[in-house]
Each structure stands twice: as structure tokens, then as C-alpha cells.
Amino acid sequence: MLLRSAPRRLHLLRPHHLRLLSTAALASAAPAPVPPQAPTEWAEAPLAAVRPATADASLFHVSLDLSAHGDLLASHAAAGQFLPFRLPAAPYPIFLAIASPPPPPGSSAAAFDFLVKRLPGTPSARLCDLRPGDLVHVGASVVGRGFEVARIADARDVLVFATGSGISPIRSLIESGFVENNKTGISLFYGVRNLQRMAYQERFNDWEAKGVKIVPVLSRPDSQWTGERGYVQEITKVLVADGLSKDRILTNF
Numbered sequence: 001m002l003l004r005s006a007p008r009r010l011h012l013l014r015p016h017h018l019r020l021l022s023t024a025a026l027a028s029a030a031p032a033p034v035p036p037q038a039p040t041e042w043a044e045a046p047l048a049a050v051r052p053a054t055a056d057a058s059l060f061h062v063s064l065d066l067s068a069h070g071d072l073l074a075s076h077a078a079a080g081q082f083l084p085f086r087l088p089a090a091p092y093p094i095f096l097a098i099a100s101p102p103p104p105p106g107s108s109a110a111a112f113d114f115l116v117k118r119l120p121g122t123p124s125a126r127l128c129d130l131r132p133g134d135l136v137h138v139g140a141s142v143v144g145r146g147f148e149v150a151r152i153a154d155a156r157d158v159l160v161f162a163t164g165s166g167i168s169p170i171r172s173l174i175e176s177g178f179v180e181n182n183k184t185g186i187s188l189f190y191g192v193r194n195l196q197r198m199a200y201q202e203r204f205n206d207w208e209a210k211g212v213k214i215v216p217v218l219s220r221p222d223s224q225w226t227g228e229r230g231y232v233q234e235i236t237k238v239l240v241a242d243g244l245s246k247d248r249i250l251t252n253f
């Protein structure tokens with residue numbers, strides 16, 4: 001992945017037989033969505049890993065050991081679904097998108113991965129400050145319908161937009177076989193402030209090998225940056241203004 005190469009200019013994009021797929025993070029650019037309702041049933045599980053996911057430690061990788069929760073593992077059926085977390089001493093639950101792909105039937109996968117934005121003074125920071133082995137309460141089953149990819153089964157080109165931790169459900173989508181199974185052209189526009197805040201760079205070669213064209217878009221790059229600049233949230237507005245029907249935009253919640 002050449003992070004410093006200059007990809008095609010964003011303003012040259014034109015939708016043609018296009019289906020657009022957006023992330024939860026994109027939806028957060030619109031008026032704040034109503035948080036999903038907290039579950040009535042909870043499960044207790046240990047953390048398998050907690051570590052910084054970016055050079056500036058603004059995002060954390062969190063893995064949850066679900067080896068004792070087969071039903072919860074099996075309830076993850078679609079990329080884009082999420083899980084409620086009730087953290088120790090936190091006054092309210094938070095919801096986190098599942099970053100790992102839905103486990104295929106018969107798989108030995110026993111964990112869910114998450115990408116968590118550490119916001120000081122909120123439950124997310126309490127989670128990032130925990131250690132492997134610490135117990136957390138999570139919803140007894142996953143929440144949400146995920147990306148309804150069947151709606152874009154005939155798409156020839158798919159554009160994917162993600163900002164910040166919104167890349168998490170997109171990782172789940174890419175690693176669930178979406179690209180290989182649908183044989184579509186897929187371009188991922190991944191917006192962050194700078195490269196120190198960009199998670200999953202170590203996965204880019206693998207994603208590109210699957211057929212994903214990755215276009216990093218930085219809002220506050222250093223002076224060395226020669227790639228795209230700006231806010232990917234603005235691109236969907238351009239596409240809608242350019243004739244793309246809103247019902248061809250998928251979000252995961």
C-alpha cells in the first residue's frame with residue numbers, strides 16, 4: 001500500500017451503476033443517531049487483549065474472549081452488527097461495532113475484536129484502561145441488522161466511506177469475504193486526521209490483495225503528505241447531489 005501516492009482526484013468520481021456503502025462513522029456526521037436500546041440480558045466475559053491501535057493511542061484494539069459463550073458468538077451473523085458494553089463503574093452502556101468478521105459455521109473463532117476510540121472521562125476510556133483477563137458485561141446477543149449487502153448484490157462498483165473508529169465494521173465486511181464473493185470493484189475512502197490516527201495500516205496489503213482499492217484521506221496531514229486531503233463525509237453529499245439515490249447508501253445502524 002503506497003500511502004504517499006497520489007490516487008485519482010475525488011472530484012472526478014462519477015456514480016455509474018453505483019451502490020454506495022457507508023459506515024456508522026459516516027452516519028455520525030449527520031444529526032446524532034438515537035443510541036440503540038440497552039439489552040435486558042447480559043453476559044460476563046474476560047478481555048483477551050487491550051492495546052493501542054494507532055501511533056497516538058487515540059484508538060485501541062480490544063478483543064473479548066467468548067470461548068464460554070457459543071450462543072453469543074453464533075449470534076454474529078452480518079458485518080456491521082454491534083455489541084453493548086457495560087463497563088465497571090460506568091453509569092451507562094456504550095455500543096461498539098464488531099471488527100472481526102462473522103464466524104463461519106464450524107469455525108474455531110472464540111473472540112470478537114473491537115476498535116475503540118478512547119474518549120477521556122467516558123466509558124470508552126474505562127474499557128481501554130482495562131487489562132487482559134478483566135471481566136466486562138456485554139449484551140447476551142449482538143445487536144443490529146448489519147450491512148444489508150443483498151440490497152447491492154447487482155452493484156458494479158462499491159464505494160466505502162469510513163472515518164476514525166468507523167473503519168471497524170468495514171474491516172468486518174472486507175474480511176467476511178464480501179469482495180471475493182461479489183466480484184465488484186470496491187474502493188475504500190478512509191478518512192482520519194493524520195497517519196498517526198489511522199488504524200489497521202498493517203492490514204492494508206491483505207485488503208488490497210483481496211481487491212480493495214484503499215484511498216486514505218487526511219484532514220490534517222503533515223507537509224510530506226501528497227495523497228488526498230479533506231473530509232470523506234463531504235463526498236457522500238457530492239454523490240447524492242450528483243444523482244446517487246439515497247436508498248443506495250447502506251449504513252450499519
Ligand SMILES: Cc1cc2nc3c(=O)[nH]c(=O)nc-3n(C[C@H](O)[C@H](O)[C@H](O)COP(=O)(O)OP(=O)(O)OC[C@H]3O[C@@H](n4cnc5c(N)ncnc54)[C@H](O)[C@@H]3O)c2cc1C
Pocket residue numbers: 024034035036082091092093094095096097098114115116117118119122123124165168253
Ligand atoms: C451502533 C453504534 C456503534 C458504535 N461503534 C463504535 C465503535 O466501534 N468504536 C467506538 O469507539 N465507538 C463506537 N460507538 C460510539 C460509542 O458507543 C460511544 O457513543 C462513544 O464511546 C461515546 O461515548 P459517550 O460516553 O460520549 O456517550 P454517548 O453514548 O455518545 O452519549 C452522549 C452523552 O449522553 C449521556 N448519556 C448517554 N447515555 C446515557 C445514559 N444511559 N444515562 C445517562 N447519561 C447518558 C452522557 O453524558 C454521554 O456523554 C458506537 C455507537 C453506536 C450507537
